[in-house]
Amino acid sequence: MEFLVLSTLNGLSYGLILFLLAAGISLIYGVMGILNLSHGALYMVGAYVGWSMAVQNGYNFWLAVLMGGLAAGLLGLVMERVFFRRLYKQLNEQVLLTFGFIYILTNLSIWIWGATYQASFTAPILTGSFHIAGLTYPIARISVIFIGLILAIGLWWLQDKTRVGAIVRAGMDDKEITMSLGINLGLVSTSVFFLGAFIAGFAGVIGAQLVGVSPTLSIDILLLSMVVLVIGGLGSVQGALLGGILIGCIDAFGKALFPELAMFFTYLAMIIVLAVRPRGLLGRR
Amino acid sequence: MNCKKILILVSSMCLVLILAALPFVSSCTKPAPAPAGEPIKMGALLPFTGPFADYGSFLKEGLEWRLDEANYQIAGRPIELIIEDSASDTSLSLEKTKKLVDVDKVSIVIGPLHSGVFLGLSPYLSENKILQVGLMTKPLPSGTFDSYVNPFGTLYSDGVPLGWYAYDQLGVRTITTIGSDYVAGKSFVNGAADTFKGKGGTVVQQQWAAAGTTDFGPFLTAMKDADAVVTWLGSAEQVRFVKQYHEFGKKMPILMVSADQVRSVDMVSLGDTILGSIGSVTYASRLDNPANKKFVKAFKARFGKDRNPERDVYAAYAAVSLVLDGLAATGGDTTLAKLRPAILGLNLDYPQGSVSLHPSGHAIYDRYIVEAKLIDGKYLWDVIHTYPKVTDPRL
Missing domain, CATH: 3.40.50.2300 (Response regulator)
Structure with missing residues (x-):
């Protein structure tokens, strides 16, 4: 029972970090058709900015979370304005460019913040572990679950229940018709890109409570979030959430029970979904 | 107008790219200070990207520091150091190694750090009679190849x-x-x-x-x-x-x-x-021996008194030291058939303690x-x- 509870919590906490990352990639791809492989690098930049603020300069952790998100959001905005909008529907160029950005941002991070790993950090109120019925579990991990779920609800509400969300969904389904209605889809795209990048940076600092910060994060985290996208499906918040939780739990139980096969199970799940439902479990199209 | 803007944009990005990549990804060649003989070309594969990216800068510091101490020359021959990013990737590292051997004409390769990648490169270096020097401890199978030496032992x-x-x-x-x-x-x-x-x-x-x-x-x-x-x-x-x-x-x-x-x-x-x-x-900065005291003092003089010499910097420093000591023994001859036996015959007092080498190339020490x-x-x-x-x- 203890194993079951702890493994589920492990799966949820890691899965929700993957969700935050995947949600941003999914939104951006859905609206703009841009496959941004450097999304993991934006996550890393957010994490470093948050670490720099909270640990190096002693600012409030929640301010660091906000600044991490803003830094990644602004960086994403520049990338979108200067590069990505020129590469609409050019998938090969997008992959090459965004993969190049991974290297550039990683090396710039090493330059600015150093190459060594920075241990996880959190708010003073979230430090330590709680003990219930013989179980010990880090409070910070519980906070990751709560924050992830709150953001999931917020993003779902924004996308499915607001006018802005309706425009975003319309843009995903039919760009030309949406524009013919007089909607400035360019502005919507830029805003969505900023939001996606902001969430990546935000997730970087939230995720740093679990995994700390290092220059290798951009690649480490990207691969699994891509699997989350394949499983959950592109263009839907619910899909990214389901994919994140599924992969988080498969990863957590797999590593605990069959560590040498954990990665196999993760990719097996992806292959099964690709074979049975190629657009993902809850993909829009 | 638009073309001009794009040109300016592209030029600016190129500049940023070059600046960003220079210290980490590109090859870095130190000019030889003395033209007294044919240069000895030494290649190094260090991880600046990939899973062990955090080691790269420390290892680079160790290599360059030791060569600086030697004034980039040994036995009257100038030394050129050519550094490549291994990215801890075997295929990529093999391509970089072929470039080091075929284009740069190096006679010594230091690294790479990743043990699996290190093993992957060993057959190629052995076939080409290039000395491969270990960075930190390495796997036992390294001993099956005849071009390997290391101031450290097996993993x-x-x-x-x-x-x-x-x-x-x-x-x-x-x-x-x-x-x-x-x-x-x-x-x-x-x-x-x-x-x-x-x-x-x-x-x-x-x-x-x-x-x-x-x-x-x-x-x-x-x-x-x-x-x-x-x-x-x-x-x-x-x-x-x-x-x-x-x-x-x-x-x-x-x-x-x-x-x-x-x-x-x-x-x-x-x-x-x-x-x-x-x-x-294998090494600790608090080791109490004369060679280490000298090493720590020199480290703090070069990198600042607040930094502590770590194993990474030391491993690279020791790898170059081993090569330099071997080259001193051969009078600057880089031929594998002469250089490797010369290194295997050395008895050294290094900061990690006294070091001798097993015929496999792995070192024996406290x-x-x-x-x-x-x-x-x-x-x-x-x-x-x-x-x-x-x-x-x-x-």
């Missing part, structure tokens, strides 16, 4: 003294282990586990985590109770593991093979939770047991026990 041998110490000195009778799931992790951890079992101890569980693991929660949840936990993980993962281990309320003493994977700077971020951890090391302590306000690995002249029992 397995790093774990051996920890197994002895756990059983004999700490009274540990059961251990659980966790290591990186590739050749280095398995060799390091099994060195300790096999030795521990040989003494009569019991290994209750062995867990292997993929290189690059970010979340150790699942492993910690499944970890069985024992007298102690023995670990070896990549540097960033080791720090991550220690942090998460304490967050999960685990209380078993942590015994680390190659404890200096957790550098002094990492110990700061772990804080007091690292204190009391015990491990085995190994140290260290404990994490707070000394003069700094977190350091302090030497608490010495095992003289440790070798890999399988050699």
